[in-house]
Amino acid sequence: MNDEWRTISYRKAISALKRQKKPITSYQEAIKIRGIGDRTAEKIAEIIETGNLRRLQHFSEDDEVIKKFSDIWGVGSAIAMKWYAKGYRTFDDIIQNVKLTRVQRIGLECFDDLRERIPRDEVTEISKRVEEAACRIDPKLLCITVGSYIRGKPTCGDIDILITRNNTDGKTSSGPFLKLLNTLREQGLLTHDLTKHQEENATSRYFGICKLPGGEKYRRIDLFTVPFNELGAALLSFTGNDIFNRSMRLLARKKKMKLNNHGLYKNISRGRGGDSLTEGTLIAQRTEREIFDALGVPWR
DNA sequence: GCCT
C-alpha cells in the first residue's frame, strides 16, 4: 500500500492544526483550514464528539511489522516491505536471515536508544562539546545547532550542528571539518559513523551516533559544513521543519525560481518531469532575510 | 490524504 502522500497530508494537517490560535471545536471550523479537507475534518469531528477515532483502534499486524522494520536507521519502506514479503516478522528473523548493511546493523544495535527523544539540556551539552573541539582546531569556526533545537523544542529527535567559517581570510570550514570529526571520535563522543565519505567538500553532511561520557543513551547527531556565503540558505534549510521547507520550495517553483540548501535562484525553466533545464541565476543565499524578501514571504 |  502506498501511503506516502497520505502520510504527508496528515502531517500537513497536524502542522496546520498546531498553528491555530484557538482550539478547533467543529467540522465547520476544521474544514476552513488550508490543508484540512473533508476526510480529515470528519475525523477531527469524530474525535471532538466521541473522544477517539474508531479507525485508529486497530492497525493490521502487517502495518505494525513494516512500521517497526522501517524504524531501523537505513531501512525504508521498500526494504521493510521486502522483508515482510519474505515472511520475516521480528528483528530475530531479520538478524538470522538478512545480510544487513553496515548502517542497518548500527541502526539495529542502537534501536531502542535512537527511538528516545533527547532532552534539550543534553543537546546543549553535546553541542557545547562539539563547539569546544571545533574552536580548538580553528577559533574562527562557527557552530550553530539547528533543527528542532533552534526552533525551541523541549526535546529533539537528534542533534543537528551546522559548521561554517567566515572566509574573508581565504580559509573555510571544510578542511577543519574532517579534523573535527576525528577529534570527536578520539574523544569518544562520536561512537558510530552512519556516513563514511571523507572527502574535503565545500558542503558535506556527516551522520553519526554520539554519546556523552557517562551518558545513558546513544544519540543521533548530524554535522554539516557549509560555505559562509551560503549560510542563510543553509540555516533556512536545516532549521526546517520539512513541511515548511517543502512549502517554501514549492512556492519558489511556482515563481519560476528554485530554492535549495545553497540558495534561491531565479529564471528557472523546468521540463515536464519537473527537472530544471536551466541553471537559473543565483539571487539570494547569504541571509535568510534576503531569501524571504526575494521570495516575497513576510519575514517570520 | 489535499489542492488545482
Next chain:
DNA sequence: CAGTACG
C-alpha cells in the same frame, strides 16, 4: 541506479 536520509 534505487533506496534512504536530512530539514
Next chain:
DNA sequence: AGGCCGTTACTG
C-alpha cells in the same frame, strides 16, 4: 487527473 522539495547528499 495528476502533482505533491531538492538536478539536496550519501550508500551499496
